[in-house]
Amino acid sequence: MPKDYPRTRRIADQIQRELSEIIRLELKDPRVGMITLTGVEVTSDHAHAKVFFSLLVGDPQQCQDALNQAAGFLRNGLFKRLHIHTVPTLHFV
Numbered sequence: 556m557p558k559d560y561p562r563t564r565r566i567a568d569q570i571q572r573e574l575s576e577i578i579r580l581e582l583k584d585p586r587v588g589m590i591t592l593t594g595v596e597v598t599s600d601h602a603h604a605k606v607f608f609s610l611l612v613g614d615p616q617q618c619q620d621a622l623n624q625a626a627g628f629l630r631n632g633l634f635k636r637l638h639i640h641t642v643p644t645l646h647f648v
Contacts, residue, residue, distance in 0.1 A: 563597050563599060563601070566597055566601065566637075566639060567594075567595040567596065567597045567604065568595070569637060570595050570597070570604055570633060570637070571592050571594065571595040571606075573636045573637060574592055574595075574606065574629060574633065574645075575592050577629055577632040577633070578590065578592075578622075578629070582629070584621045584624075584625060586614075586617045586618055586620070586621035587618055587622060587625075588610060588612050588618065589610070589611035589612055589613075590608045590609065590610050590611070590618060590622075591608060591609050591611070592606060592607070592608050593607045593608060593609050594606075594607040595607070597643055598643070601639070601640075601641050602643055602644065603643050603646060604643035604644070604645055604646065605646050605648050606622075606645055606646065606647050606648065607648050608622070608647060608648075619647050622647040623646070623647050626644070626645040630642055630644065
C-alpha cells in the first residue's frame with residue numbers, strides 16, 4: 556500500500572464534496588440534470604481524477620459529454636476551493 560494512500564483518499568473525498576456543490580450551484584448546462592457523484596479516483600501523482608456519476612433523469616451520454624466539456628470550469632472552481640498544490644484534471648465516467 557502506498558505511503559500517501561490516506562492523503563489521496565482524503566483528496567478524492569474532498570473533490571467529490573466540492574464538485575457536488577459546484578455542479579449544483581454554478582453549472583448551468585441544461586444537459587446536466589439530477590446527478591449524484593458516486594465516487595472519485597485520484598491517481599497517485601494527483602494529476603488525474605476519474606469522477607463517477609449516476610443520472611436520475613436524462614441521457615447519460617449527453618450528460619457525460621456536458622460534464623467533460625465543463626471539466627475546465629469545474630477544475631477552476633475546485634482550484635479556488637481546495638488548498639492543494641495540484642488540482643487534478645477531471646474525467647467523468
